Amino acid sequence: xxxxxxxxxxxxxxxxxxxxxxxxxxxxxxxxxxxxxxxxxxxxxxxxxxxxxxxxxxxxxxxxxxxxxxxxxxxxxxxxxxxxxxxxxxxxxxxxxxxxxxxxxxxxxxxxxxxxxxxxxxxxxxxxxxxxxxxxxxxxxxxxxxxxxxxxxxxxxxxxxxxxxxxxxxxxxxxxxxxxxxxxxxxxxxxxxxxxxxxxxxxxxxxxxxxxxxxxxxxxxxxxxxxxxxxxxxxxxxxxxxxxxxxxxxxxxxxxxxxxxxxxx
Numbered sequence: 001x002x003x004x005x006x007x008x009x010x011x012x013x014x015x016x017x018x019x020x021x022x023x024x025x026x027x028x029x030x031x032x033x034x035x036x037x038x039x040x041x042x043x044x045x046x047x048x049x050x051x052x053x054x055x056x057x058x059x060x061x062x063x064x065x066x067x068x069x070x071x072x073x074x075x076x077x078x079x080x081x082x083x084x085x086x087x088x089x090x091x092x093x094x095x096x097x098x099x100x101x102x103x104x105x106x107x108x109x110x111x112x113x114x115x116x117x118x119x120x121x122x123x124x125x126x127x128x129x130x131x132x133x134x135x136x137x138x139x140x141x142x143x144x145x146x147x148x149x150x151x152x153x154x155x156x157x158x159x160x161x162x163x164x165x166x167x168x169x170x171x172x173x174x175x176x177x178x179x180x181x182x183x184x185x186x187x188x189x190x191x192x193x194x195x196x197x198x199x200x201x202x203x204x205x206x207x208x209x210x211x212x213x214x215x216x217x218x219x220x221x222x223x224x225x226x227x228x229x230x231x232x233x234x235x236x237x238x239x240x241x242x243x244x245x246x247x248x249x250x251x252x253x254x255x256x257x258x259x260x261x262x263x264x265x
Contacts, residue, residue: 004030004070006038007060014197016053016204018046022116023060028067031115036089043096053211054203055100056196057123058107059116065106065132068114071251090115090147097122098219101212103203107196108132108174109189118149121156121182124215127199128174128183129192137169141250142262156181 004024011017020042022029046052059065069086097104097119106112106120109129117134120126136153138145145153145166154162157180165172177183187195203211246262253260 004032004035006035006042008042011197014200014204016051017056017200018049018052018054019056019058021058021060022066024070025061025063027070027072028064028111029059029061029116030067030070032070033086033089036093040089040092040096043093043100046102047096047100052102053208054103054105054200056105056107056200057119059109062110064111064113064116065108065120066113066116067111068116068118068137071255087146090118093119094122094147101215102208103211103215105196105199107192108134108183109192111135113171114138114145115147115149118145118147118152121149121152122147124218125199126177126183127192127196128177128186129189130174130186131189132174132177132186133171134174134177134182135169135171136166139167140169141260142244142247153182 002023004027007019007021007023009019009021011019020039022031022035022039024030024032024035043055046055057065103125104123106123106126108120108126109132111133112120112128113133113135114137117136120134136145136149138149144150150162150166153165156162157165161180164170172180174183174186178186185195245265246260249262250260
């Protein structure tokens, strides 16, 4: 079995496009610390490479963009240092996407869950294949979304609706995600790659300096002082919640394929 990794490619016929693919197919492209480290490194290299004009994130295979954080990796964590490192890696991905200086597209096919959805929300554009699903299930295992997930969701839809979606871990269809303004467009599964490529070509036809300026302007709009304060609260809650009995119980119950028993500690 191959190790979880990312695949970075420069497609023929698309000069200026960089594709980054999450490849952990046995676990539906779940994120590991190594995948996040490689992703941050690839995004930073793309930022410094003037020949890159647009970056596309996607999942390998047909089943998922990403199923979020690997439960096996969560099960390995033993203390505050581990929790802080894992949270910080997710935050570094977010910051690398915001600092990219060029458009980032999330090309979503299949499930886009937890950390996968959070990374997609950090992108400038989200295009979905028909049948794709979106979900933030962290509350079910005693956590809150990290990497700005709940914050970004509440910036795109009414805060009471975002609260409800996260609280009850609702899995929404791509059609509902588009109605709420989360997804830009939905394309047929059969033509999805070509449709995303057509969007990439349209971006590459624009004047690069104006595109970079637009990215900077709208990133500044998203990352406001209020958002920074919310992220500080998110970091405290994320790390603290990972040390609770209920989180550990949820991870154990997942692995044992039984309902968790929460005690509020």
